[in-house]
Amino acid sequence: MSDRFRLTLAQLNATVGDIEGNAEKARRAWQEGRDAGADLVALPEMFITGYNTQDLVRKPVFHQHAIAAIDQLARDCADGPALAIGGPWLEGAELHNAYHILQGGQVSRRVLKHHLPNETVFDEVRLYGSAPIGGPYAVDGLRIGSPICEDAWHEDVTETLEETGAELLLIPNGSPYYRNKMETRQNLMVSRVIETGLPLVYLNLVGAQDDQVFDGGSFVLNPGGELALQMPLFQEAIAHLDLVDTGAGWRAEKGDLAPLPDAWEQDYNAMVLSLRDYMGKTGFKKVLLGLSGGIDSAIVATIAADAIGADNVRCVMLPSEYTSQASLDDAKALAENLGCSYDFVPISQSRQAVTETLAPLFEGHAPDLTEENIQSRLRGLLLMAMSNKFGEMLLTTGNKSEVAVGYATIYGDMAGGYNPIKDLYKTRVFETCRWRNANHRDWMMGPAGAVIPENIITKPPSAELRDDQKDSDSLPDYPVLDAILEILVDQDGSIEDCVRAGFDRDVAKRVEHLIYISEYKRFQSAPGTRLTKGAFWLDRRYPIVNRWRDPG
Structure with missing residues (x-):
């Protein structure tokens, strides 16, 4: 020997x-x-x-x-x-x-x-x-x-x-x-x-x-x-x-x-590699996504450009009358910075047509979340039509905070084939954007530099489905929400654990309720990159029908 x-x-x-x-x-x-x-x-x-x-x-x-x-x-x-x-x-x-x-x-x-x-x-x-x-x-x-x-x-x-x-x-x-x-x-x-x-x-x-x-x-x-x-x-x-x-x-x-590399780079590399391999192994060559001017679609567009090259990414702005000029400007600037194609497809006329079609049925009912969600579902319909026509896979852009509490419209902005940020809380989305603006690696196919406009990172998050809407109108501020979700989802903790961590009991119980009633949405959601041991799918398997709530 x-x-x-x-x-x-x-x-x-x-x-x-x-x-x-x-x-x-x-x-x-x-x-x-x-x-x-x-x-x-x-x-x-x-x-x-x-x-x-x-x-x-x-x-x-x-x-x-x-x-x-x-x-x-x-x-x-x-x-x-x-x-x-x-x-x-x-x-x-x-x-x-x-x-x-x-x-x-x-x-x-x-x-x-x-x-x-x-x-x-x-x-x-x-x-x-x-x-x-x-x-x-x-x-x-x-x-x-x-x-x-x-x-x-x-x-x-x-x-x-x-x-x-x-x-x-x-x-x-x-x-x-x-x-x-x-x-x-x-x-x-x-x-x-x-x-x-x-x-x-x-x-x-x-x-x-x-x-x-x-x-x-x-x-x-x-x-x-x-x-x-x-x-x-x-x-x-x-x-x-x-x-x-x-x-x-x-x-x-x-x-x-x-x-x-540090955890920020590892997470980002994981999201890029997962999208690249998901596409390569399923046979897709190109993607498209709705670009809202917000931070979630901005980071997904950037991940896509880094994964498969900007020439293979179609960004689509689908504005309604509630879309701000800042969002229009930010979305276009991002697409130009990345070098992606950019399509402008207004939905106001389509929305009006749907509203008129439903008017006889909805007579006597005040406008509410239903009308807001029509906008999101119209966008999903139009994006899926483009996906079918051009053979491009639609990316969905909901972060883990939204996926956790159901702050997303099923058959609307949840439509799509893959979601790279599905396991990334909103607070980490902000930091990931800052990290990507400051860093470029040879495995990234997108351009170097601060590709995500600063205004996208600093402006208050909004779905822009009604006048002057802010995410904070419907949810706790994201640092609070994400910290509670870390306890309830990632650590499998209790309401009492949230209270001991300094959070209001009623807020924690409301978040818990939103988690449980959103299970049916997650069951139908697109797959996405697993970054933690508390990812939504195989890591966390909960029943859709569930009447139990933490009595704490």
Whole structure:
């Protein structure tokens, strides 16, 4: 056995269901590793199918197709380094999340996942069987233990591997992003290294799937917890890691340490990548959105320009008689700053026609929210017509504060195929606009500079559906609202928790009521980027019909 071992780490972007495309990516990574003299080329968890598959993986013809593709990869990659790739496996009649080790033209070993996550966005207990903890496998004499993702978050699997002779921990992951996730991961993996005394390779998937963003950021720790390699966040990358047998155990030679940006940049990168991948993986090339002159549509337009380029973004101003001149000016200035196309489609005549059509039915009823919502629904109708005509996906622009309390019109401004800011509270929208105006990165396709006009950021938020309307007429001020929502939604807290935090009990109870009665709207809302563990969809599953209220 040699005292050196080269491991090629392929932090790549898989597409759910594209088995042939994912296999081809694996094949190209293997070829790159072979050319670099690798002993083993490793890919992340469930790479052959893409991740997170949800119930798709339970379909027999699908998982059989994936297993056959892995067998074909083994034959194709017979002459050269070993290849490790995540994918499903049937053990008897039970489906497993497995890590397949391909050597010499065949699958020489399969590692089966033991701990199945059953929280937040994961339902693996529903999908897979839990296998007994296994032992290490050998590649060119090096004994490698591969806890699969969740297995490494528990000390029993890594300790068993160390006790049964593992000399290296190689952990394939499909670990999705949430704010400050990297700190959590690295702290836990340092614990595994200290407990076992083994070097550890944390190999993570990159790319977006529906609401989830896999942020990459793969890293390597030496015994004692020293960082030996840090791969970039949110980018595909391949790294060649050299390990050396020191006589007292294996150690990784120092590699590149990619910088880890702050939470503001990570959130923004997640929103850009999620929209880019959602479009690329569903086949859309262009988007459109209603540009109101407000801050939410401004940041969504900017994210879209950064994700797919301004030439592929259509901004549409649909003014009514209540739209201010400032909003008209701000919307046009934003579109010009970004370099997006800008269409002007007034809705006053359409609104009048609808009002006249409904007048006989509404006779004797005073104007109210109904008439305001007609404006929003007309905009949704016109935007969807443009989407159909031009083949451009409509983006919806409601922030998390609005989504939480239902401050949005179903079949109106909620219409659309994707919402990048669905998990971004209004107060963070303001700060994100300021961050983007002050920062530009090479992964952004939009222009540099202060593209969002200052007036959009500083003016009081308004839906402009009636004269002199302000959001604060209907809702608590956003700093108060968002702080209460953080307690009730993200922390799963109580009314009493809100009161202890200094908020008025009646205000907190009103916010709670709005959250619960808006569940039916969220059930029909577009998917959007997951930025926290309190995102609306798989992280938080509540009944639509719900008569319970916190008695506190």
